[in-house]
Amino acid sequence: MHNSTRIRLIEPADAAPIAAHRVRDLEAFRPWEPAQPADFFTPEGQAERIDRLLAGYRAGSVWPGVVLADDQVIGQVTVGGILPQPHLRRGSVGYWIASVAQNKGHAGHAVGLVLRVMTDELGLHRAEASTNLENLPSQRVLRRNGFSPYGVAHSSIFLDGSWRDGLLWERILGD
Ligand SMILES: CC(C)(COP(=O)(O)OP(=O)(O)OC[C@H]1O[C@@H](n2cnc3c(N)ncnc32)[C@H](O)[C@@H]1OP(=O)(O)O)[C@@H](O)C(=O)NCCC(=O)NCCS
Numbered sequence: 001m002h003n004s005t006r007i008r009l010i011e012p013a014d015a016a017p018i019a020a021h022r023v024r025d026l027e028a029f030r031p032w033e034p035a036q037p038a039d040f041f042t043p044e045g046q047a048e049r050i051d052r053l054l055a056g057y058r059a060g061s062v063w064p065g066v067v068l069a070d071d072q073v074i075g076q077v078t079v080g081g082i083l084p085q086p087h088l089r090r091g092s093v094g095y096w097i098a099s100v101a102q103n104k105g106h107a108g109h110a111v112g113l114v115l116r117v118m119t120d121e122l123g124l125h126r127a128e129a130s131t132n133l134e135n136l137p138s139q140r141v142l143r144r145n146g147f148s149p150y151g152v153a154h155s156s157i158f159l160d161g162s163w164r165d166g167l168l169w170e171r172i173l174g175d
Helices: 012-024 043-059 106-121 136-144
Strands: 005-009 063-069 072-083 090-097 126-132 148-159 162-172
Touching: 005 106, 012 043, 012 072, 043 063, 063 090, 063 106, 072 106, 090 106, 106 136, 126 136, 126 148, 136 162
Parallel strands: 090 126
Antiparallel strands: 005 063, 063 072, 072 090, 126 162, 148 162
16 A cells, blocks of 8 residues: 555646545644635635745745545645755655545655755755644554654644644754
8 A cells, every 4th residue: 555655846737636625624633733714625715825835935935735546546645845955955744645545544655755855856854744633543553653752733724623732743854
């Protein structure tokens, strides 16, 4: 299963499958993903969002990826908040995998692949991530990829109706 996971830069044509997954998973993701405006769940709204992500990519602040299994889009993996300055060289990893494709190792493998992009392509030194304290699957994904928890950001994200603490994760990538 793991070997069938691929990642690549997001493309405008990914809007339709992403919108379809996020409509289907609206309830399943409610505890873990922030609430989104109605147009997030339409191909047109996703297409606009992809345009913004690709603008961020051209500006060097984002590496926006999709996760593929058997050449189908099953999720996203994004490096955001990229700080390329020589004394920082860090970025923050985020991801989701559609419920129909979960628990097959795809997120774990996709994060491993994006860490390689961060090192080899973006030249970054440090990877960060944040999970909900209760999101054990997401924490497994990070641990499996060499991340360690280093702190708690109190009341840092509004999820499912209330402010939640975030568990902060780090992984040093190399020189
Ligand atoms: C978190 C998420 C990305 C994981 O994707 P995935 O492709 O299913 O992840 P993987 O299959 O690579 O790994 C899941 C791990 O969680 C474990 N797991 C699954 N359910 C679990 C549970 N209820 N309790 C503890 N561990 C659990 C699996 O055994 C696996 O661990 P392992 O590698 O030690 O066997 C996916 O569930 C998701 O998108 N969830 C909704 C959105 C979200 O949470 N995004 C991340 C926000 S930080």
